[in-house]
Every structure is written in structure tokens, then in C-alpha cells.
Amino acid sequence: MIAWTIYATFAGALLLLVLPRSAARWLALLTAATGLAVSCAAFFNVTDPGTLKNIVQIPWIPSFGGMSFHLAADGISLTMAVVTGLTGVGAVLFSWNVHRRQNEFFFWLLLVIGGSYGVFLSADLFLFFVFYELVIIPKYLLIATWGSTNKAYGAMKLTLYSFFGGALVLIPLIPACLSAGTFDLQLLSVHVFPLAFQAWAFPVMFLGFAVLAAIWPLHTWAPTGHSAAPTAGSMLLAGVVMKLGAYGALRVAMNLFPQGFQSWRGLIAILAIIGICYAAAVALRQRDLKFVIGYSSVSHMGFVLLGLATAQRLGVSGAVLQMFSHGVIAGLLFAVAGRMIYERTHTRDLFALSEMKLNRAIPFAAFTFVVASAASMGIPGFSGFAAEITILIGLWHAYPVLVPVAGIGMALTAAFTLRALRFSFFGDKSPAPPLECLPITLAEKCGASLLMAATLAVGLYPKLLLDRILPCVDAMRFLKP
Amino acid sequence: MNYLALLKLVSPEAILALAALVTLGLGLGANRLLPFIAAAAGLIAAAAAIFALPAHASLAHGMLVIDPLTSLFKVVCLALALFTILSASGRPDRPNNGEYLAMILLATIGLLILAGTEELLMIFVGLELTGLSLYVLCAFDKSSPRGAEAGLKYFLFGSTASAFTLFGISLIYGMSGVTGLGEIAAFIGAHGMQPLLAAGLILTLVGLAFKIAAAPFHFWAPDVYEAAPVSAAAFISSGSKVAAFVVLGKFLITGFAPIHGGAGWHALAPGWAPLIALLSASSIVIGNIAALSQTSVRRLLGYSAVAHTGYSLLGLLAGGSEGFGATLFYTTVYAFTLVGAFSVIAAMQRQGLGDKITDFAGLRAKSPLLAGCIVVFMLSLAGLPPLPGFFGKFYLFMALLHQGQAIKLLWLVILALAGSLVSLYYYLSVVKAVLVDETPSPRVSLRLLERTSIAALGALILALGLFPGALLQRILASLR
Numbered sequence: 009m010i011a012w013t014i015y016a017t018f019a020g021a022l023l024l025l026v027l028p029r030s031a032a033r034w035l036a037l038l039t040a041a042t043g044l045a046v047s048c049a050a051f052f053n054v055t056d057p058g059t060l061k062n063i064v065q066i067p068w069i070p071s072f073g074g075m076s077f078h079l080a081a082d083g084i085s086l087t088m089a090v091v092t093g094l095t096g097v098g099a100v101l102f103s104w105n106v107h108r109r110q111n112e113f114f115f116w117l118l119l120v121i122g123g124s125y126g127v128f129l130s131a132d133l134f135l136f137f138v139f140y141e142l143v144i145i146p147k148y149l150l151i152a153t154w155g156s157t158n159k160a161y162g163a164m165k166l167t168l169y170s171f172f173g174g175a176l177v178l179i180p181l182i183p184a185c186l187s188a189g190t191f192d193l194q195l196l197s198v199h200v201f202p203l204a205f206q207a208w209a210f211p212v213m214f215l216g217f218a219v220l221a222a223i224w225p226l227h228t229w230a231p232t233g234h235s236a237a238p239t240a241g242s243m244l245l246a247g248v249v250m251k252l253g254a255y256g257a258l259r260v261a262m263n264l265f266p267q268g269f270q271s272w273r274g275l276i277a278i279l280a281i282i283g284i285c286y287a288a289a290v291a292l293r294q295r296d297l298k299f300v301i302g303y304s305s306v307s308h309m310g311f312v313l314l315g316l317a318t319a320q321r322l323g324v325s326g327a328v329l330q331m332f333s334h335g336v337i338a339g340l341l342f343a344v345a346g347r348m349i350y351e352r353t354h355t356r357d358l359f360a361l362s363e364m365k366l367n368r369a370i371p372f373a374a375f376t377f378v379v380a381s382a383a384s385m386g387i388p389g390f391s392g393f394a395a396e397i398t399i400l401i402g403l404w405h406a407y408p409v410l411v412p413v414a415g416i417g418m419a420l421t422a423a424f425t426l427r428a429l430r431f432s433f434f435g436d437k438s439p440a441p442p443l444e445c446l447p448i449t450l451a452e453k454c455g456a457s458l459l460m461a462a463t464l465a466v467g468l469y470p471k472l473l474l475d476r477i478l479p480c481v482d483a484m485r486f487l488k489p
Numbered sequence: 490m491n492y493l494a495l496l497k498l499v500s501p502e503a504i505l506a507l508a509a510l511v512t513l514g515l516g517l518g519a520n521r522l523l524p525f526i527a528a529a530a531g532l533i534a535a536a537a538a539i540f541a542l543p544a545h546a547s548l549a550h551g552m553l554v555i556d557p558l559t560s561l562f563k564v565v566c567l568a569l570a571l572f573t574i575l576s577a578s579g580r581p582d583r584p585n586n587g588e589y590l591a592m593i594l595l596a597t598i599g600l601l602i603l604a605g606t607e608e609l610l611m612i613f614v615g616l617e618l619t620g621l622s623l624y625v626l627c628a629f630d631k632s633s634p635r636g637a638e639a640g641l642k643y644f645l646f647g648s649t650a651s652a653f654t655l656f657g658i659s660l661i662y663g664m665s666g667v668t669g670l671g672e673i674a675a676f677i678g679a680h681g682m683q684p685l686l687a688a689g690l691i692l693t694l695v696g697l698a699f700k701i702a703a704a705p706f707h708f709w710a711p712d713v714y715e716a717a718p719v720s721a722a723a724f725i726s727s728g729s730k731v732a733a734f735v736v737l738g739k740f741l742i743t744g745f746a747p748i749h750g751g752a753g754w755h756a757l758a759p760g761w762a763p764l765i766a767l768l769s770a771s772s773i774v775i776g777n778i779a780a781l782s783q784t785s786v787r788r789l790l791g792y793s794a795v796a797h798t799g800y801s802l803l804g805l806l807a808g809g810s811e812g813f814g815a816t817l818f819y820t821t822v823y824a825f826t827l828v829g830a831f832s833v834i835a836a837m838q839r840q841g842l843g844d845k846i847t848d849f850a851g852l853r854a855k856s857p858l859l860a861g862c863i864v865v866f867m868l869s870l871a872g873l874p875p876l877p878g879f880f881g882k883f884y885l886f887m888a889l890l891h892q893g894q895a896i897k898l899l900w901l902v903i904l905a906l907a908g909s910l911v912s913l914y915y916y917l918s919v920v921k922a923v924l925v926d927e928t929p930s931p932r933v934s935l936r937l938l939e940r941t942s943i944a945a946l947g948a949l950i951l952a953l954g955l956f957p958g959a960l961l962q963r964i965l966a967s968l969r
Contacts, residue, residue, distance in 0.1 A: 069880075069958040071965055073887060134883075138874040145873060148917065152925045160925075164917065171913050175906040182886050183896060 010050040010129060011063045011079050013043045013089060017096075017122035024115045033104060036114035040100045043121065044093030050081065051090050051476070057083030058479030060131060060194055068135075075191050080131035082483075083476030084328055088128040088255055091335040094462050095247035096121040098339050099240035101455030102347045106154065106238070113154055116146040117240055124248045128255060133181065134191045136260070137174070140252060144170045147241070147249065154238040156350075157296075162236025166245075169219055169229035173253065176216030177260075180209035184264060197263045197485060210268025214261040214276070220253025222306045223276075223313055224283030231302030235356075239346030242298070246305045246338035251331045254312045258324070262316065266486035270319065277317035277406075281413050283310035288420035292427065297345045297356040300428045301338070304384060307421060308334045308392075314414065315399040319486055323402020325477045326395055332473060333383070333391035333466060340380035340459045348373035348452060349432065352445040358428065362435025365442035372448040374433045376456045381429050383463045385422045391463040394470035498546055498553060501535040501563060502598050508534070509594035516587010528574050528590040532597070536567045550669035551607035557967035559605040562735050562817070566600040569728040569824055575942040576832040577720035589629055593724060596622035600732040607743060609658045609668040609693075612736055616654065616700065619729055620647050626721035627713055635716035643709045643717075646699060650706065654696025660689030670744035677747045682759075690745060690761060697740065700733035703768040703802065704775040707795040711779075714791030719838060722787065723831030726794055727824035734820045738805055738813045741765070749808055753897025765806045766901060772799030773908040780915050787844045789915055790830060793870060796912060797823050800885060800905055806898070807888040810968040815888040817964050819881035822869070822953060826878065829946035830866045833859050836943065840933045846919055851928035858940060860923045862947035869950055871916040872909050877953040882909065884961070 020039025024032055063079040081089070099117060106113050119142070126139030144167055151163035185191050188199040201209070215223070222230040230250070234242045262269045284307050291303035308330065315327025350356050353364060367374040383390035386397075396418065403411055466473055481487070496503060508531020515523040539560050546555040573593060583589060599619030606612055624647060628640025662668055664686045665676040677686070695706065702710040714722050741761055750760015757763050776796030783789040801823070804816030834844055836859060842848045853860040869876035886902050935943075953960055 069956075069961070071958055071962045138879075141874045141879070145868060145920075149920075149924055152921055160921070164914070167917065168910065168913065171910055175910055178883075178886070178906060179899065179903060182883075182890050182902070183899070186887065186891055 009063075010046060010081050010086070010089060013046050013093070013125040014079070014122055014129065016042045016046070017118050017125060021115050021118035021122060024111050024118065027111070029110055032110040032114050033100065033106075036100045036118060037097070039118055040093070040096040040121065043125065044090075044097050047086065047089035047093045047125075051086045054081075054083065054086055054476060056479075057086070057476040058483050060085075062131070063129070073134075073185065073191060075134040076132055077135060078132035078192065079129045079135075080194070081129055083480045084255075084259070085128045087328060087332055087473055087476060088251060089125060091251070091332045092121060092124045092128065092248050094459060095243055095335055095339045098343065098455045098459050099243045099247075101451045101458075102243065102343045103238070103240040104449065104451035105347075105351065106240075108154065113150070116150050117244070119143070119146040120150070120244050120249070124244075124252060127252050131193045132191050133185060133193055133196060133260065136193070136256070137177070137181065140177075140256065141171075141174050143249060143252065144174070147245065150241040151233065151237045155236040155241065156238070157236055157298075158232070159236040162232040166229045166233035169226070173216045173219030176219070177213050177256070178216075180213045184209060193259070199264075201265060203267055206265040206268030207271065210261060210265035211272050213265070214257050214269075214272070217253045217256040217261055218276075218313065221250055221257065221313060222253075222283070222309050224279055224286055224306070224310070227283060227287065227306045230306050231299050234302035234305065234342070235296060235298035239342060239350075242301075242342040242346055243339040246301075246342060247335040250305065250309055251335055254309065254316070254327070254331055257313075258316055258327070262486050263484055269486050273317045273319050274407075277314060277410060280310045280313035280317055281410055281417065283307065284314065284414060284417035285420060288417050288424060291424040292420065295358050297349065297358055297361065297428060297432055298342070300358075300424060301341045301345055304341070304421065304424065305334070305338050307417065308338070308384070310417070311396055311399055311414075314410075315402060318399070318402040318406035320402040320406050321478065321481050321487055322398050323406060324481045324484070324487075325474060326398030326400075326402055328477045328481070329391070329398055329466075329470065329473055330395035333395040333463065336459050336462045336466075337380055337383045337392060340376060340456065340463070341384065343452070343455060343459070344373055344377045344380065345432075348376070348448060353443065358431035362431045365435075367433040368442040369445055370448055372453060372456070376460065377429060377433060379460050379463070381425045383467065385425050386418060389464070389467050391466035391470070394467055398470075398474075495548070498542065498548065498555060500538040500541070501567075502601050504535045504538055505531055505594050505598045505601070507531070509591040509598070512594060513587050513591040516585065516591070521586065524587040524590050525574065525578055528594055529571060531594060532567050532571045532574070535601075536564055539563050539567075549608075550667070551671060552611045552669075554605055554607050558735075558964075561963060561967050562604040562731065563601050565821055565824070566597060566604060566728050566732055569731065569828055570594070570597040570600075570724065572825075572828045572832065572942055572946060573720050573724040573728070575938060576723055576828070576835045577718075578936075578938055583629075583718075589626065589718075592622045592626050592629075593720075596626065596724065597728065600728050603732040603736050606736075607670040607739055609661065609670070612740070613651075613655060613658060615732070615736070616696065617651060619732070620651065620700075623721070623725055623729060626724070627717040629718055629721065633716065635712075636718065639709075639712040639716035643713050646706070646709045650696040650699035653692045657689045657692025657694070657696070660685055660692065664689065670739060673744045674746050677745065682748050691764065693740070694761070694764060697733060697737045698768055701730055701737065701798045701801070702795050703798045704772040704795055707772070707775070707798075710794055711788050711791035714794065715785055715788040715844075719831055719835040723828045723835075726790070726827040726831065730794075730798075731820050731824045734801060734816060738816060741805055742808055742813050746808075751897075752806060752901070754900045756897045762806055762808075765802050769799045769802035769806065770901065770904055772796060772802070773904055774799075777908045777911040781911065783915070784846055785844050786846055786849065786919060787834060789846075789919070790827065793912060793915070794827070796908055797870070799908070800882060803885045803889050803901055803905060806901070807885075807891065809888075810965065811891060812888040814961065814965045814968050815881070815885045818957070818961050819885055821960065821964075822877040822881050822950070825946060825953075826866045826869050826950055829862060829943065829950065830870075832939070832943050832946060833863045833866070836935055836939045839939075846922050849919060849922040850926035851930045852923045854927070855930045855933045856935060858935070858944060862943050864920050864923055865947050865950055867916045867919050869954065871913050873913075875954045877950060877957055880954065880957040884957075
């Protein structure tokens with residue numbers, strides 16, 4: 009059933025090319041909602057989340073090393089499919105006011121969503137890579153055509169970084185598949201590769217994936233790309249596309265090369281913790297609201313990488329939880345900054361915003377931003393807390409020395425989040441009247457409510473996700489000594 | 490063997506020669522359309538004749554070979570020639586149109602000879618017949634000084650390269666006393682390699698490297714791609730390249746199989762592999778870097794052709810039927826892509842548009858069909874899924890790494906990936922002009938024939954991307 013997320017999304021995208029303009033956004037919404045509904049249904053109905061269960065397996069290019077169209081899902085893939093669905097619906101709702109070349113816009117948007125579903129559900133490494141690379145060009149066109157602020161530069165930088173990451177992944181991927189004689193992920197994840205091979209293959213492949221997860225110091229595409237992208241583009245980039253990298257690192261790099269991972273994970277932890285603190289410190293000095301959020305994404309993805317580097321069941325589960333949580337929170341933050349604020353005030357400069365009394369002009373936006381900020385800072389009750397505390401417990405077992413450093417990162421996160429919140433909504437004390445602007449539309453309210461509900465639900469009841477994530481993590485090879 | 494039996498085996502070539510004469514004659518008349526019909530009918534009849542050939546035949550020590558591989562690539566060459574003629578149909582007002590089309594047909598005969606022989610003399614005859622026809626086509630627009638320059642450059646480089654090849658062939662014949670590729674392999678297997686034979690191999694390679702535009706024998710390519718008549722450039726970049734790769738592959742993998750050598754990192758072994766690795770690496774580097782700064786799309790395609798030659802050579806380096814198959818798949822896909830790209834440029838030229846990247850701005854609004862197709866072609870060249878350029882590259886890398894010393898050849902894969910990264914930038918700049926940049930521009934109307942042929946090529950490339958197995962299976966089966 010879950011395979012229909014992919015089919016429906018691509019079918020919707022193709023339909024968009026032929027249907028008239030008036031139907032475009034409704035069709036896009038219908039498609040995205042179908043994806044969400046299907047993935048939620050599969051997520052809640054999963055019986056045995058610990059094993060990768062086959063969905064479809066059709067030979068595709070038999071003469072080509074036995075590639076097949078092979079989809080399978082376990083708890084982690086389903087979790088990621090749900091966050092893709094949530095961000096997808098949110099992205100469509102927050103693009104309700106896109107009027108320029110509407111059909112094309114939603115076409116590329118749905119291609120990003122469909123490709124992401126494909127990555128999360130692929131059980132054939134070749135298929136996985138096809139979907140992984142498929143997302144690149146739609147991202148480029150979304151940013152270059154519908155973006156703002158330095159869009160040509162941001163789009164090209166992001167595209168070249170993504171392609172560079174893909175090339176790094178490909179270098180060890182081909183020899184690995186040739187020596188194992190298969191592209192099937194299930195078979196590959198029980199194949200034992202020679203230690204000498206793992207020792208170089210793991211870091212190259214992990215780095216390739218980590219580029220997309222914005223590992224320090226290869227993170228610079230993220231802030232420029234995020235701030236240049238249209239709102240829906242930033243939401244998908246931060247919410248889903250960065251997760252493709254982290255998911256690939258976990259599902260492919262770490263699972264295929266467990267010994268290589270064990271010998272390199274210390275370095276990964278150090279890079280991750282530098283990323284957490286460095287990006288948070290940089291965010292503290294930004295004037296552009298979207299740059300603040302862009303750097304906060306880098307910082308939060310640092311937590312994902314840190315969780316992965318613990319090689320410990322709670323730490324890795326926390327990393328997956330953080331992928332979900334950050335997907336929702338980043339979506340919300342970019343929605344407020346890009347759609348609710350920028351489309352009304354036409355500025356993202358924090359000092360300019362601080363004089364507009366936006367908390368009274370658009371109170372719903374202020375409310376949403378407070379919720380998203382609280383979740384982003386890791387206030388208990390929101391998904392960010394559940395994720396980060398799980399990662400920290402894992403970190404305590406793996407690298408206790410790094411826990412205080414991660415604490416500094418979290419403190420910095422709180423600092424830049426509060427600073428952005430104060431400047432953007434609660435800045436001005438003067439008696440001047442608040443800015444006159446259009447009220448928040450129904451579409452925006454629906455999208456924001458959906459994402460807020462998701463972060464609250466996971467924050468209050470993280471077991472919902474952890475029940476499905478933990479069995480998968482337990483089944484992974486690198487946990488076993 | 491009597492002449493009638495011989496004529497049956499060379500019926501495709503004979504039909505084409507006849508069609509070329511008829512086209513030449515019809516070109517003298519007033520009707521502008523008749524030569525096209527004659528040329529197209531000749532190509533289709535020749536393709537039909539290929540299906541009537543026996544499955545296997547070999548004449549006079551491999552001078553004429555008929556097997557599934559040669560038949561497949563004869564059909565591919567004919568299809569490429571047909572699309573070339575369709576893209577030329579946008580300019581029926583060209584003076585001496587009949588001669589132009591007849592030249593394309595004569596060049597096609599050369600390609601068929603190249604694809605269907607395993608003997609050095611016939612290879613030379615094929616190379617010369619193709620080359621001489623293409624030199625003429627290249628300089629066909631007498632009023633264009635740049636076309637004349639391109640034609641002259643192509644001719645001078647080409648004839649020098651031919652001289653090298655002929656000298657190389659004479660050395661090989663002098664040392665081994667045979668000219669059939671299979672016999673040469675047997676001779677080397679029995680007597681080992683000798684210095685003069687190696688000199689012959691290298692000199693022959695020069696001529697073939699010129700044909701495929703491998704660096705450093707590529708200097709003609711950018712000029713020809715930019716200044717020759719569009720359809721001539723399309724044919725040079727596609728048909729001529731495919732046939733040259735078929736010959737090069739047979740020459741190395743059949744003729745000189747015993748001295749393959751090795752090109753691994755810190756593990757060079759004497760043989761032709763280090764030479765091919767050198768050609769490949771320099772083509773990838775030079776082609777991609779030179780293409781970066783081009784403003785004319787045709788010139789950009791010219792330099793990128795050099796880079797793609799570099800990628801294709803990787804399969805030959807791998808050797809064996811898998812490597813040869815990977816090279817042929819990649820080159821075939823590339824050829825159809827380039828015919829498509831040049832057809833789009835020809836259609837734009839008929840609308841009075843130039844070939845600068847800036848001329849592509851707003852093409853989306855002018856003609857969604859042209860825009861969609863050129864984007865598909867560019868992204869396939871850049872090697873992005875789900876387009877066949879991606880599968881071609883992936884398969885080349887797989888073939889290259891699929892042998893004993895696999896990891897030692899990884900340096901070439903890394904170089905090729907780095908080259909692809911660079912190439913993404915310039916292909917994207919064309920895509921950006923087409924899809925992103927907006928200029929107020931009215932719709933243009935295309936002729937039905939243009940529309941159908943471009944749409945067919947676009948659909949073919951998309952289909953090959955989704956189902957690459959269809960072509961790959963056929964190539965691999967014919968190599969076995």
C-alpha cells in the first residue's frame with residue numbers, strides 16, 4: 009500500500025502538466041494529502057516494524073547487474089514517509105498564493121516529494137540512488153525560478169553540492185555492489201565486506217551523504233539555499249531533503265560498513281558537535297530571519313549526526329526522532345518566516361521587523377512562531393525535547409565528554425531562537441500602531457495547525473515513534489560488537 | 490562466390506548508393522521536396538534490407554562481416570542519418586540541396602562499411618569515404634567564412650590523421666603479413682608484441698582518436714560543431730562517432746586483445762590500455778574545462794563531445810564484451826541525444842534565433858516542446874536520472890570496476906565523476922536559460938515534420954532512460 013505514495017505523487021505531477029491552471033493547486037493538495045494519508049495508514053498499521061518488509065519487487069534492468077524496482081519499508085522508512093507527507097502537505101498549503109507558472113511550480117514540488125518517498129522506501133541500492141539524484145534538478149528549478157535573494161547563486165551552489173555528495177556516494181557504491189554481486193539492500197546488509205575496503209569506503213560514502221545532511225564544514229550550501237528558496241522549497245529542503253542525506257548515512261553507509269563506521273565514528277561525533285555549536289553561534293549574528301533558521305537547521309542536523317555517531321541504540325533512535333522532529337519544526341519556522349512574514353512585510357531583516365509590531369498585526373503567526381521556537385529550543389512537551397534528550401542519553405553512554413559541549417550548543421540554540429523571536433515579533437515598545445497587513449489565510453492556518461499538532465503529538469507521546477524506530481535500530485548490524 | 494550473392498550481402502550499401510544517385514539527379518529538378526523523399530526512402534529501404542540479411546556471414550578474411558552486432562549498428566547509423574535528414578528538412582531552400590543530401594547518404598555508406606568490417610583496409614576505405622563526404626558537408630555553405638574555416642580545419646586535421654592511420658596500417662601489415670583483425674590477434678598471440686607493431690598500433694590509433702574527437706586530437710570539433718551547417722554537425726557528432734567507436738572497439742578488443750595491458754593506479758602494464766586511459770583522462774579534463782567558458786551552445790556541445798568521448802573510452806579500457814557493450818550503449822545514447830539537440834538548434838535557426846546561450850532564454854514560452862526536449866537532452870548529457878546518460882555512465886563505471894584489479898582503476902572513475910560535476914554547471918546554464926529566464930516572447934510555430942522528429946527523439950531518450958535494458962540487452966546479446 010505504502011508504494012502508492014510514490015505512484016500517486018508522480019501521477020499527480022504528470023497530471024499537473026496537462027490539466028488547466030485553475031485545477032493546479034487543488035490537484036497538488038489532493039496528491040500531497042493522498043501521500044500523507046497513505047503513509048499515516050501504513051505507519052499506524054505496521055505490525056512488525058523491526059524488519060524490512062517487501063512491498064514490490066519487479067526486475068527492472070536484469071542485464072544491468074540485476075537491478076530491480078524493489079520497495080520495502082520498516083519502522084524508520086515509515087517514520088520518514090510520514091514526515092515527508094506532513095511537510096509535503098504543509099508545503100502545498102503554504103504555496104497557495106503562488107501564481108506565477110503555477111502548474112510548473114507544483115510539478116517540480118511534487119517531484120521533490122515523490123523522489124523523497126522513493127529514497128525512503130527503496131530496498132534496491134540502485135533505485136535508491138536514482139531517486140536520490142532525481143531530487144536534484146527539481147530543487148534547482150524551484151529555487152532558481154521561484155526563489156528570492158540571490159537565487160541563481162543559492163540554487164547553483166546547492167545543486168553542485170548535492171551532485172558532489174552523490175558522486176562521493178557513488179565511488180564506493182559501485183565496487184561494494186560488484187563485490188557483493190547484488191544491489192539488494194537486504195542482501196548487502198548481511199554481506200561482510202573486507203576491513204581494508206570498509207576503512208576507505210565508509211568515510212567516502214558517509215561524507216557523500218552527510219553533505220546533504222549539512223555536516224560541518226560542508227554545510228555552507230544550506231543557509232544560502234534555504235534563504236534563496238521559495239517558502240515551500242525551504243520547507244522541503246530543510247524538512248525532507250536534508251533527511252535524505254541522514255537517512256542514506258544510516259541505512260546505507262553505516263549498515264553496509266559497520267566496522268568502518270566503528271573506526272570513524274569518533275571523527276563524525278567531533279564534526280557533528282562543531283557543527284552544532286558553530287552553526288548556532290553563527291545564527292546568533294544573522295540579520296536575515298531566514299539565515300537564522302537556515303543555520304539553526306545546520307545545528308539541528310548536527311544533532312542527527314551526533315546521534316548516529318553514538319552507535320548506541322538510544323542515540324541512533326534519537327537521531328531518527330530528531331529527523332522527524334526537525335522536519336516538522338523547520339517546516340513551521342520557514343513557513344512563518346517565508347510566507348507569513350515575508351509575503352506581508354517584504355523584508356526579513358530582523359531590525360526592520362522589530363519595528364512592525366507583528367505580534368499584534370498577525371497574532372496567529374506570532375503564536376505559531378512561539379510554538380515552533382519552543383520546539384526548536386527543546387522545551388519539554390515538544391518533539392525537539394524528546395529527540396534531543398534521547399540523543400543526549402545515547403551520547404552519555406558513548407562519549408560522556410561531549411555532553412557538556414552539546415549542552416553549550418543547546419544553550420546557544422536557545423539564545424539565537426529567543427533573539428529571533430524577540431526581534432521578529434516582540435521588538436518594539438513604542439506606542440506606534442502595528443503594521444497594516446492582510447490577515448492570515450485559511451490555508452496558512454491549516455498548514456501551521458497540522459505541523460504544530462505533529463510536533464506536539466510526538467513531544468507528548470514520543471513512544472508513538474520510538475516503538476517503531478527502536479526495533480529497526482536494534483536490528484542494525486553496527487550495534488553488535 | 491558469384492557477384493549476385495555478394496550484392497545480396499551488401500544490399501544496404503548498394504541501395505544507399507543508388508538512392509544517393511537518384512537524390513543527386515532529383516536535386517537538379519525544380520521540386521524541392523523530391524530529393525528529401527528519395528533520400529529518406531533510401532535510408533528506410535536500406536534498413537529494411539538489413540533485416541533481410543543472413544544472421545551471420547563473413548567474406549574475404551573479415552572484409553565484410555555480418556553478425557547481430559554489425560546489423561544492429563548499421564540500423565543505428567541509418568536511424569541517425571534519417572533524423573539528420575529530417576533536421577535538414579527545415580531548410581529546403583538551401584542551394585544544391587540534392588548534393589547536400591547525396592553527401593549525407595554517401596557518408597552513411599561509409600558508416601555502414603565501418604560498422605560491418607573487421608579488416609584494416611576496409612576500415613581505411615570506410616574512414617575515408619565518411620571523412621571526405623563530411624569535409625564537403627562541413628564547408629557546404631559557401632557564403633559562410635566560418636563554415637569554410639571549419640571545413641578546412643576538419644579536412645587538414647583529418648587528412649593528416651588518415652595519413653598516420655595508413656602508415657600505421659602498413660606497419661601492422663608489414664610485421665604480421667595479415668590485415669584481418671582476427672588474424673592479427675592470432676599473430677600477436679603466437680609471436681608476441683614487437684616494437685614496430687606497437688608503432689603501427691599507436692599510429693593507427695591516432696586516426697581513430699581523431700574520428701572520435703579524443704583530446705589531444707580534438708581541435709577540429711568545436712569549430713565544426715559551431716560553424717558547419719547544423720544538420721552536418723548533427724551527423725558528425727552522432728553517426729560518425731558511433732561507427733568510429735564500433736571500429737575502435739573491434740580494432741582494440743578483437744585485433745589487439747592479447748596486449749591489453751593495464752592502466753591501474755601505480756600498476757601500469759604495457760599494452761594499449763595506458764594509451765586509452767591517457768586519451769580518456771585528457772579528454773575528460775580538457776573537454777569539460779574548455780566547455781565551461783563557452784557562450785555558444787554549439788561550441789559548448791563541441792567541447793562536451795570531447796569529454797563524452799573520454800567517458801566512452803572507459804568501457805574500451807575495461808575490455809571484454811561487458812566493457813565494449815557499455816561503450817556502445819553510452820555512445821548510441823549520446824548520438825541520439827546530440828542529433829536531438831542539433832535538431833532543436835536547427836528548428837530555432839529556422840525561426841531566426843541564434844545559438845548563444847542567451848538566445849535560449851524564454852524558449853519555454855516560445856515553444857514548450859523545444860524547451861522540454863532540449864532540457865531532457867541536456868540533463869541526459871549531464872548524467873542525471875532517470876535519463877539514459879545516467880545509466881550509461883553508471884554502466885561504464887560498473888564495467889570498468891568489474892575486473893580483477895578493479896580498485897586500481899578507481900582513479901578514472903573519480904576523474905570522470907569530477908568531470909561530470911563540472912559539466913553539470915554548463916549544462917545547467919543552458920537549462921536555466923530555457924526554463925528559468927523569462928523574456929517576453931510570442932509562440933513560434935514549428936513544421937509538422939520538425940515537431941514529430943524532435944518529439945520522437947525526446948520520447949526515445951526518455952524511454953531509454955526508463956527502460957535502458959531494452960537497448961542494453963540487445964547490445965550485450967549481439968556481442969556474445
